[in-house]
Every structure is written in structure tokens, then in C-alpha cells.
Amino acid sequence: MNKNLDKGPLLPLLIKFSIPSTIAVLINIIYNITDRYFIGQSIGRYGMSALSIVFPLILLINGTALMFSVGGGALAGIRLGERRKDEAEKVLGTTIFWLFIIGIVYTLGIITFLKPLLGILGGTEGNIAYALEYSRWLFPAIPAQMLYVVFCAFLRTDGRPNYSMAMNLCSAFVNMFLDYIFIMKMGMGMKGAALATAIATLLPAAYLLVYFLRSETFKLRLVNMRVNLPIISKLLSIGSSAFFNQLLNGVMVFIMNRQLLSYGGDLALAAIGIITTIRSFINTSFIGFNHGRQPILSFNYGAKNYARVRKTFILSSKIILTISMTFVVIVMINAKGISGFFLGDDEKLINFTGWAIRRHLFLMMATALYLTCANYFQAVGKGNITTKLLTLRLLVLNIPLLYILPQWFGLLGILIAFPISDGIASVVASVFMYKEVKGLEDKVKKKTSSLSEGLSL
Secondary structure (H helix, E strand, O other), rough: OOOOOOOOOOOHHHHHHHHHHHHHHHHHHHHHHHHHHHHHHHHHHHHHHHHHHHHHHHHHHHHHHHHHHHHHHHHHHHHHOOOOHHHHHHHHHHHHHHHHHHHHHHHHHHHOOOHHHHHHHHOOEEEEEHHHHHHHHHHHHHHHHHHHHHHHHHHHOOOOHHHHHHHHHHHHHHHHHHHHHHHOOOOOHHHHHHHHHHHHHHHHHHHHHHHHOOOOOOOOOOOOOHOOOOHHHHHHHHHHHHHHHHHHHHHHHHHHHHHHHHHHHHHHHHHHHHHHHHHHHHHHHHHHHHHHHHHHHHHHHHHHHHHHHHHHHHHHHHHHHHHHHHHHHHHHHHHHHHHHHHOOHHHHHHHHHHHHHHHHHHHHHHHHHHHHHHHHHHHHOOOHHHHHHHHHHHHHHHHHHHHHHHHOHHHHHHHHHHHHHHHHHHHHHHHHHHHHHHHHHHOOOOOOHHHHHHHHH
């Protein structure tokens, strides 16, 4: 468990953890791509529009799961770095207890108020029936979906990134197979897409629950599944920025959807569903590396091995920026072709989506720089800094720009609000990170000086 996190060669270790995590995130993106592809082929723009208005609710669910996976994974990693395995297992038990309770509350609340919620989120005469059908079959599986995400995070903390990747891979194949059977062969439409996703997360969640209950190295013990306010308080202080990010993203998506409906109708709303999927795909390269490096950063920060923390951040950031730039160039060149893959023969929608992609995603390298800095602070237990950066990015910049820019630029203003806000946020995040790196260097010098003085005595 956690072998060589503090001593092994850094680049191979980073690759060992980050490649499986990147593949795992990519597999999660495949869920969205698969659903959108089959829905785009069988239902068309109104089905795509329906997915867009459901998306803010999915962000809320994912945000809660991320809060517990980021907070729980980082806190457990720090405790393991401090050689406190029993405390790490308490973090696991507390995380699962709270997540299950919250999942049940989400399920009951969303299903009870589903129709008015979808109406608020942008339901129209053309898409509301599809959105209702999709939601009624997807959201009862919320607790399993959230547990699945968190269990995979704890697998990485336990030093088993390949196992986490394998679980995600199996889940993705189940989802693709069931999507094809339910939608294309059985004609189940939105219901089939929702059922495929629900089943594909229920199965691995159940398996991983049994795995952690039986594990001999990092075990889910029933005695640790309790309220435990000190642990949950610390967990939330680390992971709340991840939730806050998804919550504000949900608000941003809601506002953007409403603005797109006002300026471009269902055509623009269908297009943004494709653009969001492509943006998530580009994000995969650096989100996967951020997830993969988290156990290395958390463990070594807890062990006060600050030189290795610094080296891990710098090396991973160079890799992240290079990969993100490559993906952005590929997407810019092939924007129309990518749109056509999802949208069949709807030429008007394909042309509009290709045009919108180039305006909305051209500064994704700034997003990569921002996220690699923000996620570092989560990994080392400084979630308050990440929260400040998230507030700047979404609440201070992106959301106001969605109202301001369309006044001058119309539909184009809605699309460029995202790259402008991320460009500014990346500069500010870089300033925070520069100060953090200098602080790490000072700690290394102080530690080296103390050791030298000790040897001289």
C-alpha cells in the first residue's frame, strides 16, 4: 500500500498513477459521448436539448460525489503519510456513511419535484417530455452513482490506480453495450439511455462495496460508519471547493442555457450539449493527471517531504499543459467533423456547432493551468484557497459575463464568456501557486539547515 510514494522515481510513479486516472476520467466521458451519440442518431436535436437541461442536476450530484472523493481521498492520503492507518480507515467509513444518506435525500427530493425543476432549468414544449423520461429512470440510482465515484477515489489512495481504471472500464463497456441494445435495438429512447447508465454504475458500486468490506489493507469497517463530526468537518473543508465548483458550474450552465434559449432557441441549446461533451473530453487529459498525482501530493505533504511535493507539481503541470494544448489544436482544426459525428444529417445544427466550438473552447489551455493550480491546493489540504479561485472564476467573472457580453455581441457573447473568465482566472491562480512554490522552497531550505545543524552537533 502506497509503496514508493515518498521515494520511488517520480516520473514513472506519476505515470503509474496518472495514466489509469486519465483513462478512468476518459471512460466517464464515454458515458456522455455514448448517450449523446445514440440519442443524437435516434431522437435528434430535442433529445440533445433535453440532456442539456438535465445537466445542471447531474453536476449537483457529481459535485457532491467529488466533494467526498476529493476531501476523503486527500484526508486519508495525508493520514497514511503520517503513518496513521486507523485514522485513514475512519475517514473511509465516515465518507461512505454521509454519502449514502445524502444520496437518498437527493433521490427523494429530485424525483418529488422533477417536473417543476426541469421547467426552471429550461424545459420547452419540444424537450420537456424527453427530459422527464430520462430523469425518472436515471435519478433513482443516485446513491450508487455517488458511492461508485468515491470508491474509485479511495482505490487510488490505497495505491491501486489500475484497479480503479479497470472498474471504470468495465462500467463503460456495460453502458455502451446497453445503450446500443436499449436505444437502437429495442427503441427505448431516453428511457433506455438512462437505464443503461444506471445499471452500469450500480454493478461496480455493489462490487466495490463488498471489496472494501473484505479488504485487508484499507478496510471499510462498520464501526467507522458513523457521524464523526471532526472528520466530516475536516473532509468538507478540503473537498467543499470541489462541490462549490460543480455547484457554481451548475448555476453557470443554467444561466447559459437560459441565455442560449433567448438568443438561439433549441438549436443553440442542442449545440451546447455537444460542446460540453467536447470540453469535458479535453479536460480529461489534465483532470486525470490531477487525480493521479493527488495521492503522491497528499502523502508527501503529510510526510513533510516538501521537495518531492514541489517536483511533483512542476513535472505534472508541464505534462498537463503540453497535452491540453495538443487536444485544443486538434479540436479547433476538426470542429465541424466532430459535430457531424454526433448529429447525423442535421446540417444546420452541424454548421452552427462547429462555429460555436471554435469560439467557446479556444482558450482551454488557460483552463488547464487554472485547474492544475486549484487542484494542488485541494490535494494538500488547503481547500480554502481553491474556493477563492473558484469564486473568482465563476461567481465574479463567468456568470456576470453571461449577462454582460450578450448586450454587445449577442449569441457570440454567451460563447466567449467562458474563455475570457478562464483566461483571467488562470493568471490569478498562477500568482497563488508561485507564492506556494516559494513557500515550499523555504521549507526545504529550513529543513536542510536544521539537519545540517544537527549533524554538526
